[in-house]
Amino acid sequence: xxxxxxxxxxxxxxxxxxxxxxxxxxxxxxxxxxxxxxxxxxxxxxxxxxxxxxxxxxxxxxxxxxxxxxxxxxxxxxxxxxxxxxxxxxxxxxxxxxxxxxxxxxxxxxxxxxxxxxxxxxxxxxxxxxxxxxxxxxxxxxxxxxxxxxxxxxxxxxxxxx
Amino acid sequence: xxxxxxxxxxxxxxxxxxxxxxxxxxxxxxxxxxxxxxxxxxxxxxxxxxxxxxxxxxxxxxxxxxxxxxxxxxxxxxxxxxxxxxxxxxxxxxxxxxxxxxxxxxxxxxxxxxxxxxxxxxxxxxxxxxxxxxxxxxxxxxxxxxxxxxxxxxxxxxxxxxxxxxxxxx
Numbered sequence: 001x002x003x004x005x006x007x008x009x010x011x012x013x014x015x016x017x018x019x020x021x022x023x024x025x026x027x028x029x030x031x032x033x034x035x036x037x038x039x040x041x042x043x044x045x046x047x048x049x050x051x052x053x054x055x056x057x058x059x060x061x062x063x064x065x066x067x068x069x070x071x072x073x074x075x076x077x078x079x080x081x082x083x084x085x086x087x088x089x090x091x092x093x094x095x096x097x098x099x100x101x102x103x104x105x106x107x108x109x110x111x112x113x114x115x116x117x118x119x120x121x122x123x124x125x126x127x128x129x130x131x132x133x134x135x136x137x138x139x140x141x142x143x144x145x146x147x148x149x150x151x152x153x154x155x156x157x158x159x160x161x162x
Numbered sequence: 163x164x165x166x167x168x169x170x171x172x173x174x175x176x177x178x179x180x181x182x183x184x185x186x187x188x189x190x191x192x193x194x195x196x197x198x199x200x201x202x203x204x205x206x207x208x209x210x211x212x213x214x215x216x217x218x219x220x221x222x223x224x225x226x227x228x229x230x231x232x233x234x235x236x237x238x239x240x241x242x243x244x245x246x247x248x249x250x251x252x253x254x255x256x257x258x259x260x261x262x263x264x265x266x267x268x269x270x271x272x273x274x275x276x277x278x279x280x281x282x283x284x285x286x287x288x289x290x291x292x293x294x295x296x297x298x299x300x301x302x303x304x305x306x307x308x309x310x311x312x313x314x315x316x317x318x319x320x321x322x323x324x325x326x327x328x329x330x331x332x
Contacts, residue, residue, distance in 0.1 A: 021293055026272075030273075030319060033317075036246075037223050037244070040218065041215075041223060044218070061213055064213070064215075065225055068242070068244040069223075069244065071244075072319055075321060107271070108271075108322075109272060110268075110269075110271055110272040110290060110292065112292065116265070117301070119324075
């Protein structure tokens with residue numbers, strides 16, 4: 001679904017499916033893979049340690065893999081947006097206001113917009129945070145009109161107004 | 163004797179005229195490929211250090227750190243990665259690769275699929291997995307690898323943080 005109207009300045013429209021894949025499906029897959037790896041590594045490590053307490057390179061590798069799996073698990077858990085599942089893409093809310101902050105997102109998903117890899121950002125309008133696939137050249141202080149989804153607060157379209 | 167065609171010296175000749183067209187095309191393709199890799203390595207490349215740990219009957223976990231060096235824009239960025247693989251892979255590996263479709267910091271993040279093989283010296287290829295894009299447009303790496311005997315296929319998640327960039331250009 002594409003939404004948004006061009007009034008003036010920069011205008012960007014985003015796909016709901018891209019958000020859904022990157023903010024729900026991919027993190028869910030990440031969590032599942034990380035959980036399987038963590039359980040496998042710790043189970044095998046426990047079996048080996050029960051036989052002998054002596055640390056070997058292989059056991060150390062399993063220990064490292066367990067730690068990395070936890071990091072991956074946390075990464076997946078923090079990037080999943082469960083709210084997007086309850087959003088209806090055809091019912092977006094319109095808002096006009098000034099961008100007061102643009103904040104980075106830790107470990108952002110790899111979104112593609114018009115064939116380019118873009119970095120999502122959190123924009124703050126009227127003290128509320130919105131998740132935006134990319135802000136392009138929009139800056140703090142710009143007046144924008146956005147259309148966002150009610151629960152997840154993901155921005156479906158953004159354009160600069162004069 | 164030196165021949166020139168529109169001021170460009172002739173570098174190759176087929177005096178007999180019997181070289182088949184497919185061989186000429188193949189040769190040009192190989193030369194273009196090497197030129198492309200050379201251009202890429204001279205501008206941006208990736209160095210990777212990783213360890214594969216066999217878990218259970220052909221299932222492995224690979225963990226590592228990829229360092230992307232961009233000499234064009236003068237920065238280095240770091241991507242710790244982890245993921246499952248199938249095949250035989252055990253022990254440490256160091257690799258050096260050329261990048262394709264890499265344009266900006268952070269482009270080498272998230273899930274990548276790879277296949278690699280070697281016996282102490284080998285090679286591999288990985289590309290960014292995405293439903294949105296064709297394979298031809300995905301970020302890719304072609305690399306040579308120094309590792310223990312290895313033949314594996316897997317997916318790795320590359321973690322990226324905007325703060326993990328060393329930029330000496332600005």
